[in-house]
Amino acid sequence: MVHRVAIIGAGSWGTALSAMLAKKGIEVKLWVREKEICEQIEKARENIKYLPGVLIPSNVFPTQSVEEALKGAELTVLAVPSQYIRGMARQIAPFVPSGHVVVNVAKGLEMDTFLRLSQVVEQEVPAARIAVLSGPSHAEEVGRDIPTAVVCASYRKEDAEFVQDVFMGPKFRVYTNPDVIGVEMGGALKNIIALAAGISDGLGFGDNSKAALITRGIAEISRLGQAMGAHPLTFAGLAGIGDLVVTCTSMHSRNRRAGILIGQGRPLDEVLDSIGMVVEGVTTCKAAYQLAKKHGVSMPITEQLYHVLFEGKDPKEAVTELMLRSKTHEIEEVVSSMDIKW
Numbered sequence: 402m403v404h405r406v407a408i409i410g411a412g413s414w415g416t417a418l419s420a421m422l423a424k425k426g427i428e429v430k431l432w433v434r435e436k437e438i439c440e441q442i443e444k445a446r447e448n449i450k451y452l453p454g455v456l457i458p459s460n461v462f463p464t465q466s467v468e469e470a471l472k473g474a475e476l477t478v479l480a481v482p483s484q485y486i487r488g489m490a491r492q493i494a495p496f497v498p499s500g501h502v503v504v505n506v507a508k509g510l511e512m513d514t515f516l517r518l519s520q521v522v523e524q525e526v527p528a529a530r531i532a533v534l535s536g537p538s539h540a541e542e543v544g545r546d547i548p549t550a551v552v553c554a555s556y557r558k559e560d561a562e563f564v565q566d567v568f569m570g571p572k573f574r575v576y577t578n579p580d581v582i583g584v585e586m587g588g589a590l591k592n593i594i595a596l597a598a599g600i601s602d603g604l605g606f607g608d609n610s611k612a613a614l615i616t617r618g619i620a621e622i623s624r625l626g627q628a629m630g631a632h633p634l635t636f637a638g639l640a641g642i643g644d645l646v647v648t649c650t651s652m653h654s655r656n657r658r659a660g661i662l663i664g665q666g667r668p669l670d671e672v673l674d675s676i677g678m679v680v681e682g683v684t685t686c687k688a689a690y691q692l693a694k695k696h697g698v699s700m701p702i703t704e705q706l707y708h709v710l711f712e713g714k715d716p717k718e719a720v721t722e723l724m725l726r727s728k729t730h731e732i733e734e735v736v737s738s739m740d741i742k743w
């Protein structure tokens with residue numbers, strides 16, 4: 402049984418996970434970047450900016466010192482947005498003992514290097530053993546004890562099972578998976594499709610369009626994931642289709658909400674300001690667009706979203722181009738299968 406966990410980052414996800422682990426009786430040291438939020442959690446037991454309405458138990462100890470957060474911790478959770486993972490990993494590195502498990506829960510790719518986040522953590526914290534936790538898990542629901550299922554991936558079975566034991570509870574079920582690449586790529590790339598699904602809603606389209614985006618979205622996520630070494634079946638799991646469905650359909654999703662505003666014609670800067678929290682799909686779209694080119698993988702939705710976000714393309718025109726792409730098979734593997742013939 403683990404007694405003390407460090408959580409680095411008190412945005413909505415770090416805050417929800419802190420409250421959840423604390424309710425299991427674990428002492429949580431929560432590193433909070435903003436002084437006023439740190440004081441608010443300490444005194445009012447609430448994080449009004451990032452997770453309003455959720456009571457933060459008294460065994461969550463907020464601190465602004467990374468050293469203090471990691472002191473005596475048996476596990477460390479990195480819960481800052483993807484573009485800050487390298488900086489935070491570098492800050493925690495001096496306090497991470499050899500063999501200590503660091504779990505990344507951020508979903509994205511590093512924009513300049515296109516690295517997966519566990520690769521970034523590996524570079525910055527060589528003493529750590531890395532795990533990733535991903536899946537359909539909106540902080541607003543986890544913070545309210547709504548039943549949720551996620552997946553933990555790690556290169557070592559014992560590490561994945563260790564993380565599983567720490568997080569598992571009656572309202573939070575954790576599966577394990579050895580496919581680190583697949584779990585990370587599913588979690589990162591679903592945000593691109595969620596932005597597109599939001600745009601579809603913002604344009605006034607319907608459920609047919611949403612289902613098409615989800616289904617063709619997982620096809621392109623899986624293509625890039627496999628090109629990078631992932632197992633295809635991981636994309637049929639919680640970090641793949643599971644997270645894609647929740648993010649494309651939930652009003653909690655910041656990516657989907659941002660997409661709705663873009664579909665309604667609002668400029669990207671204004672949209673990001675009005676959401677006020679991280680919209681990971683924007684930077685991930687940039688990285689995935691380049692990665693798809695590098696691996697020679699077709700990602701038509703990602704490509705059109707890239708043109709809309711960064712080149713001012715009209716979303717309606719992007720939809721027309723998606724619909725009128727040259728005709729193709731649904732699943733190449735079925736066409737070339739030995740069992741099913743035309």
Ligand SMILES: NC(=O)C1=CN([C@@H]2O[C@H](COP(=O)(O)OP(=O)(O)OC[C@H]3O[C@@H](n4cnc5c(N)ncnc54)[C@H](O)[C@@H]3O)[C@@H](O)[C@H]2O)C=CC1
Binds near residue numbers: 483485
């Ligand atoms: N919110 C959710 O429901 C879930 C979020 N995630 C992932 O968790 C990660 C963290 O997201 P949220 O907690 O939702 O973010 P958030 O948007 O709620 O909070 C932003 C966080 O970024 C921190 N921050 C701002 N500038 C920083 C800097 N320069 N250095 C370090 N930290 C800085 C803030 O202090 C705050 O903790 C993201 O990758 C997200 O995709 C994963 C699962 C669920």
Ligand SMILES: O=C(CO)COP(=O)(O)O
Binds near residue numbers: 539592647654679680
């Ligand atoms: O990853 C999430 C749910 O699983 C959160 O999605 P958003 O970042 O779009 O809110």
